[in-house]
Amino acid sequence: MKLKGKAFKFGNNINTDEIIPARYLNTIDPKILGTHCMEDADTKFSIKVKRGDVIVGGKNFGCGSSREHAPVSIKACGVSCVIAESFARIFFRNSINIGLPILESKEASRAIKEGDLLEIDLADGKIINKTKRKEYLAQPFPDFMQKIIKAGGLMKYVKRRTR
Amino acid sequence: MKQTITQKILAAHCGKKSVSAGEFINAKVDFCLGNDITAPLAIKELEKAGIKKVWDKSKIALVPDHFTPNKDVASAMQCKVLQEFARKYNIKHYFEQGRVGVEHALLPEQGLVGPGDLVIGADSHTCTYGALGAFSTGMGSTDLSAVMATGCCWFKIPESIKFVYKGRLSRWVGGKDLILFTIGKIGVDGALYMAMEFTGPAIKRLPMDDRFAMANMAIEAGGKSGIIAPDRITLDYIKQTTGRKYPLYAKRLSSLNSDKDARYHEIYEWDVSKMEPQVACPHLPSNVKAVSKLKNVSIDQSVIGSCTNGRISDLRIAARVLKGKRINSRVRLIVIPATQAIYLEAMKEGLFEIFINAGGVVETPTCGPCLGGHAGILAEGEVAIATTNRNFVGRMGHPKSFVYLSNPAVAAASAIKGRITSPNEA
Numbered sequence: 001m002k003l004k005g006k007a008f009k010f011g012n013n014i015n016t017d018e019i020i021p022a023r024y025l026n027t028i029d030p031k032i033l034g035t036h037c038m039e040d041a042d043t044k045f046s047i048k049v050k051r052g053d054v055i056v057g058g059k060n061f062g063c064g065s066s067r068e069h070a071p072v073s074i075k076a077c078g079v080s081c082v083i084a085e086s087f088a089r090i091f092f093r094n095s096i097n098i099g100l101p102i103l104e105s106k107e108a109s110r111a112i113k114e115g116d117l118l119e120i121d122l123a124d125g126k127i128i129n130k131t132k133r134k135e136y137l138a139q140p141f142p143d144f145m146q147k148i149i150k151a152g153g154l155m156k157y158v159k160r161r162t163r
Numbered sequence: 164m165k166q167t168i169t170q171k172i173l174a175a176h177c178g179k180k181s182v183s184a185g186e187f188i189n190a191k192v193d194f195c196l197g198n199d200i201t202a203p204l205a206i207k208e209l210e211k212a213g214i215k216k217v218w219d220k221s222k223i224a225l226v227p228d229h230f231t232p233n234k235d236v237a238s239a240m241q242c243k244v245l246q247e248f249a250r251k252y253n254i255k256h257y258f259e260q261g262r263v264g265v266e267h268a269l270l271p272e273q274g275l276v277g278p279g280d281l282v283i284g285a286d287s288h289t290c291t292y293g294a295l296g297a298f299s300t301g302m303g304s305t306d307l308s309a310v311m312a313t314g315c316c317w318f319k320i321p322e323s324i325k326f327v328y329k330g331r332l333s334r335w336v337g338g339k340d341l342i343l344f345t346i347g348k349i350g351v352d353g354a355l356y357m358a359m360e361f362t363g364p365a366i367k368r369l370p371m372d373d374r375f376a377m378a379n380m381a382i383e384a385g386g387k388s389g390i391i392a393p394d395r396i397t398l399d400y401i402k403q404t405t406g407r408k409y410p411l412y413a414k415r416l417s418s419l420n421s422d423k424d425a426r427y428h429e430i431y432e433w434d435v436s437k438m439e440p441q442v443a444c445p446h447l448p449s450n451v452k453a454v455s456k457l458k459n460v461s462i463d464q465s466v467i468g469s470c471t472n473g474r475i476s477d478l479r480i481a482a483r484v485l486k487g488k489r490i491n492s493r494v495r496l497i498v499i500p501a502t503q504a505i506y507l508e509a510m511k512e513g514l515f516e517i518f519i520n521a522g523g524v525v526e527t528p529t530c531g532p533c534l535g536g537h538a539g540i541l542a543e544g545e546v547a548i549a550t551t552n553r554n555f556v557g558r559m560g561h562p563k564s565f566v567y568l569s570n571p572a573v574a575a576a577s578a579i580k581g582r583i584t585s586p587n588e589a
Contacts, residue, residue: 017555018556090287
């Protein structure tokens with residue numbers, strides 16, 4: 001699958017309270033969660049972001065609370081992929097489980113600038129920076145994780161296996 | 164192969180003699196939990212997948228603790244999802260108002276988690292039960308769905324970091340200070356994907372409530388889990404709670420410990436005998452300073468409670484500092500016993516009288532202000548000191564408010580002075 005969009009840059013240790021503040025956790029409706037995505041890191045993010053755009057974070061992206069509402073809100077506001085130098089582990093699991101594409105690449109995380117146009121090939125983890133005419137390669141996922149991704153998320157994978 | 168306690172527990176839960184760091188396993192889970200924020204999403208996913216029965220109705224806890232007593236209609240609707248699901252599937256450990264408490268104080272107290280167990284929870288502070296010698300870690304809602312359906316979960320065997328704490332702790336210094344100090348040293352991603360193993364003479368003497376506070380904040384260093392090998396203190400504690408036998412693989416308590424030559428990613432050794440109370444400054448739990456380094460930080464609110472420090476010994480410490488004193492007239496002091504049992508005990512011991520005479524309020528058990536939920540939200544520009552676990556931007560309310568994290572003695576002393584201070588000054 002090929003993804004295309006503009007980069008929105010964030011720093012290190014972006015936590016799930018910034019991604020979706022607890023004041024909005026009295027709902028599980030993705031539409032509502034999407035309108036508050038990244039609100040405490042960038043108040044205008046959900047207005048600026050366009051379908052297909054990419055969040056580029058630094059180290060430890062998604063740290064803090066286990067709220068799955070965080071990747072849900074990112075997916076719901078149209079973001080096609082999150083690239084980071086590293087991910088906090090619960091956010092990592094949650095993203096795989098709900099089918100939000102994430103890629104780990106130190107090089108991409110550091111080189112990509114706000115507004116760069118990116119093209120991403122999830123199959124081989126290739127990130128092409130159209131603005132800078134550069135290419136970066138992300139860490140591949142282990143086999144069984146790819147199976148979860150291919151199945152369309154954890155519950156579909158589990159259902160297939162429990163049948 | 165030499166194994167850490169974490170490897171031993173995980174190996175025993177996937178039917179292997181040993182496991183290596185980096186290996187992926189599918190393990191059997193002993194217990195799982197969700198709360199009023201995470202469980203509704205898990206229940207939705209379960210029903211969406213068309214799964215009609217749960218793996219084991221006695222091994223699932225549903226704990227509506229975050230926004231309860233229901234703060235608004237939307238939260239009430241979320242709690243209702245839990246209640247209806249619990250009734251429909253006859254979930255044994257569903258806690259209604261009046262029985263509910265902050266999940267990570269409640270489950271150990273109810274004897275639902277114990278040494279050698281493998282526990283997952285749809286809450287990041289599930290790592291708390293590592294204080295009992297369990298492998299216990301936080302996950303998201305969909306992972307909880309899968310565990311509720313199958314009783315199994317995939318894990319990557321983590322590397323471990325060993326922390327050795329030497330020396331005797333000074334007065335007013337406890338588990339919270341040890342963990343804040345540790346996070347300050349290694350950073351909020353210092354233990355990313357890893358198990359944090361807390362050891363050493365200072366841990367051997369550390370009371371159970373302080374151990375809970377330490378394991379609780381492993382996640383704040385990015386840790387997958389925090390663990391303290393069970394010992395006499397653990398045994399004394401679980402005697403009152405579970406009455407349960409150890410898992411078979413750990414018949415002898417001594418076998419539930421790391422092998423001498425087990426491999427560690429890193430070993431840190433600190434002499435903590437001269438350690439002062441520690442404070443994490445905004446906006447990261449790793450932004451840690453000794454309390455004496457903080458001059459003139461005025462506060463508007465002091466919160467004593469949460470899954471980190473809302474236990475009976477935390478309230479006793481706060482009461483010791485506050486006894487016979489009045490808090491600063493500009494400060495709001497909010498005390499939240501973490502469970503009903505703690506509430507009752509504190510009431511019997513006369514602690515509420517001390518808090519109320521000092522000018523504070525006592526709230527019903529809830530996570531409430533810790534996550535900026537309700538019952539103690541900060542306005543723009545306000546500053547709080549709290550015994551909670553996170554001081555991220557907007558964590559306790561307005562995105563332009565500020566949270567400092569400390570132990571209960573510092574939070575109480577600071578309420579008296581109106582600025583962050585050591586209990587020795589108050």
